[in-house]
Amino acid sequence: MSFDLRHLEGFVAVAEELHFGRAAARLHIAQPALSQQIQRLESSLGVDLLIRERRRTRLSEAGRAFLVEARRTLAQAEIARTVARRAGRGELGRLRGGYVPTTSSKLFLAILADFQRRHPEVQVELRELPLGSLAAPLHDDVVDVTFVARLGEITCLGPDIAVHELSAEHFVAALPAGHPLSRDPEIELARLAQEDFVMLAPELCTEWHETMISTCELAGFAPRITHHAREISTQLMFVAAGLGVTLVPASAQALRGQDVAFVPLAGPSPRITSTVLWRARNDLPVLRRFLDVMAYQPDIDP
Template identity: 50%
Template sequence: MKFELRHLRAFVVLAEELHFGRAAERLRIAQPALSQQIQRLEADLGVILLVRDRRGTALSPAGQAFLPEAIRTLEQAAIAETTAWRAHKGECGRLRVGCYAPSSAGPFLETLAGFQLRSPEVELMLQGLRPGSQTAPLLEDRIDIALMTVLGEVRPPGEVTARPLWRDPLVAALPKGHRLAASSQIAPEDLAQESFAVMPRGRCGEWFEEIIALCRRAGFSPRITHQLSEISDQLGLVAAGLRVALVPRPSRSPLPGEVVYVPLAGTRLEVSRCAAWRSDDSSPVVARIREALEVTFPVAFS
């Protein structure tokens, strides 16, 4: 494209007015400057767009054919400019979010829902995370932000920034007919004779070891019969009355009425929820969701 958009705009206004004086006034330029712009546009195109004679100014056949395309070009240029500015402000684009254990991620998911409502042109893509590899999808650029679920100390790699959001206590998940289901709280040693479903050691070693250590501090080694990566799978066994599990307190139970969650006495072991992103990520969309999380969780825990 040889011509400038300002020359195109000058032609469209002149085609609408068919009068150099009125067109120059609308464009807020001098009439000689308007004449120069039209002459430059005609030279760039190699055609005559306007014909001037004693009767006034008229569009040539080339000008008549060129006018609707010129209007469309200006409209598309305006759309392109708006789109670029909105992308710069993070109002459009793509946000890939990773989340582990959605059943206990209610406040985070509610923040995402509010963000999507305010930014409908941001394509929101949500995918599940596996325990033990929650930062790998970030480092591999498969997601942009993650809700990390960590039992114990949060230790992200140096390339990842993690902002704590909230903590959930570890609770005992029991079948509804369990002998301890009606208790207001139980001690870990009350579960000494139970069969446990836990995280696999090979998939999430730190989580596995924390559970083992908790039980040993209570004076017993847990009888582990099932190692399942997904908390929902562990709760499925609990609901069937086959096992017990130690899980973060859910914001809403995926199996209401089938599983009872009882607080643990004598332990302060908690599950940390953290938003994590690549430290070098300059995406405006990521910056906006981080701002939204700051509003929802204004004070991160220490």
């Protein structure tokens, strides 16, 4: 015969009261039911925990030893209850976040940092994702929530993926600080037709590379690409050194200071959308907490 927490609670009450009637009243149960619980507990253990005398009840040696462990077990059980309830409310647990490392990802990371400040007992795990990633990491259960940056609108992800748009920004021209066009309020892209271009390596994201090429072609020229980089920060480093010009999201202005000029493009330009994705049917409590923080986040300049 096994015993459970009810038996331990009953024994501790009797051990502390040394009176079945008072212990039963304390537990809000009938005295006969409490007596049966103690008898079952003793039968399960194969020892007498209590010495029952005519006018009093006292603990046996086994009872005194068992009382220490019973109290410890009940205390640990209460901790377990509290942890389970807090985890069920999303106050504890683990949130796996994925992000595409673009300059606009600072929006997502700022919200994630705010979430971490509000819920310090939630373990936040971050995974860097390849440029061009969309819902695959969610479908593969690699992450619970992910930030993606996509050229144009994000569509055709399926009904199982929830979408929250954080921001949308246009591309701008990045020129060396001393470039003749660097002080213009805006420029026609065609005026860069004779410039050397620094582009992101095409294998990083085919869509990104093709969009940059097609944008230039719509302006009437094929860009002369002289250098490739694997990060936007490296692109801007090349531009600052005078090795060429490039097109970057407007948020990239935060990466360089006086040595690069960022000039808006006149007319249509590519637009990058910053979006948070998660599985619509994911009922993970910590994810719900994160979505609440994100929903009430004040606007952050990209």
